[in-house]
Amino acid sequence: MAPRNSALYLGGTAGLLALLAGLLTGSGLAVADARDELSRNARLVRELELTDLCIFTEAAYTRHPAVTDLATAFQDAPASFEHFPSGALVGPPAHLTGNHVGSH
Amino acid sequence: MSGAIERQLHIIDFTVSSLLRRKGKNGALLTVYTLIVFILASVMFFTHAVKREAALVLRESPEIIVQRTLTGRYQPIPISYVESIGEIRGVISARPRLWGYYYDANFLANYTLVVPADQQPEAGTIDIGSGISRVREAFRGDTIGFTGHDGKPFAFVVNRVLEEESRLLTADLILMREADYRAFSGIPPGYATDLVLKVRNPREYTTIAEKIVKLHPDTRPIVRDEILRTYDALFGWRSGLVIVIFGAAVLAFVIFAWDKATGLSSEEKKEIGILKAVGWETSDVLLMKFWEGLAVSLTAFLAGVILGYCHVFFTSAALFAPVIKGWSTLYPDFRLVPFIDLADLVTLFFFTVVPYTVTTIVPSWRAATIDPDSVMR
Known part of the structure; x- marks a missing residue:
């Protein structure tokens, strides 16, 4: 006898839910496993005095957005527009939009 | 039911x-x-x-970084600033930091050059990130050539490739000895890229930053909180x-x-x-x-x-x-x-x-x- 449509649907949904639950559980375990690696990376940040993640290497101000100057991304010429793709992808760093010390 | x-x-x-x-x-x-x-x-x-x-x-990034700017752009900062900034109450230590960029015209790639505070590589050797190793197919013992600021060729032996697990931080890094970096980049003696400060009390970041700007109006301090908020933004x-x-x-x-x-x-x-x-x-x-x-x-x-x-x-x-x-x-x-x-x-x-x-x-x-x-x- 062919299975009922409701059994197929509910079984499929339960399967997807179980798969998602498995992934979420796995992510928790992976985070726990990565704790040592993250600690080692934090130590590396302290030793090398790093400020940024290496995600975008095409422009200085997207490679090191945390320390970028206030003239970016319009720095290449007066009235020059942002032209690096990564500059258009990310939001402005906190120190460019909030209050900051100094006028530079 | x-x-x-x-x-x-x-x-x-x-x-x-x-x-x-x-x-x-x-x-x-x-x-x-x-x-x-x-x-x-x-x-x-x-x-x-x-x-x-x-x-x-x-969260382990420098507590306060002090840059010098001129017409809105970074400029090398005089190392002499260390003395006056180090005397500000609440500052435990201030030290010059050397780092910069290098555009490799042969591979069309940008690298970040860093001079570590401690355990600098031997003269003539460098440590490279896994991304550079992959792009240049360079491994421990290989020699890599770069063109210096004055157009002269520089050759460095790869001392080690930085761990793959740190690639999200170090993929494009080149760690270099201070003397090598100064000769290569042309940054004059007595100057650094920026200054790195250690502070006794994190609640004093803003006060110290204000004092730095008052003391040296051409500087721009960046505090750790701003660095941490950067990736959220x-x-x-x-x-x-x-x-x-x-x-x-x-x-x-x-x-x-x-x-x-x-x-x-x-x-x-x-x-x-x-x-x-x-x-x-x-x-x-x-x-x-x-x-x-x-x-x-x-x-x-x-x-x-x-x-x-x-x-x-x-x-x-x-x-x-x-x-x-x-x-x-x-x-x-x-x-x-x-x-x-x-x-x-x-x-x-x-x-x-x-x-x-x-x-x-x-x-x-x-x-x-x-x-x-x-x-x-």
Whole structure:
């Protein structure tokens, strides 16, 4: 006898839910496993005095957005527009939009 | 109890048969819906994982960095500033930091050169990040040539390749001895790229920063809190990545909702009329439509989230790579730690499943309350 449509649907949904639950559980375990690696990376940040993640290497101000100057991304010429793709992808760093010390 | 369950099962049986009767249309709808959820979930997983990883590793970044600017641009900072800044109350230590960029014209790649505070490589040797090692196919013991600031060739022996696990921080790094860096970059003695400060009390960051600017008006201090907030802002809702994708998804949902809310097809109306004529109650029809909406939206949600998870954490967000890479030659093959924010997932659920289910029920309620005879005509 062919299975009922409701059994197929509910079984499929339960399967997807179980798969998602498995992934979420796995992510928790992976985070726990990565704790040592993250600690080692934090130590590396302290030793090398790093400020940024290496995600975008095409422009200085997207490679090191945390320390970028206030003239970016319009720095290449007066009235020059942002032209690096990564500059258009990310939001402005906190120190460019909030209050900051100094006028530079 | 079992009677109520059996009733629901019969309605689901009918709902699934009804969906399967319009296989092509519903299949296409489910595919597009799943794709939208997949893209939203991918962006959500990616941005959250990057933000969490940044917060965890960059909490050890320098407490205060002091740059010198001239006409809005960085300038090398005199090392003599160290003395006056180091005397500010609350500053434990101030030291010059040397770092900069190098554009490798042969490989069209940008590298970040860093002079470590301690354990600098031997003279004539460098430590390189795994990204540079991959791009240049250079390994321990190999010699790499660069062109110095004065056009003279420099050759460095690779002392070691930095660990692969730190690639999200070090893929493009070159660690170099101070004397080598000064000769290579041309930064004059007595100057550094910026200054790094250690402070006794984190609550004094702002006060110390203000004192630095008062003492040296040509400087710009950057405190650790700003560094930590950077990645939240970079991948926050104002970022282009999030706004464009979420904007497109919202528009797609508006089209879905519009299509559903503006009425049913004549075939669907006829189906409702027949059901009413054979004795279905309005509540039964609405229940069927609820299951129909839920079947499509919940399946799309679950499949989209699962695919998004696999995309971001198992394939290193392969579909985003061309976007994130931009014009970069050196792109870190980073595998993010799967940090998941359950609140984000719940939000995604309510934004994707609930509106669709509701917009499926509303027009059906209108059709189900009309006389069956007039609906079927």
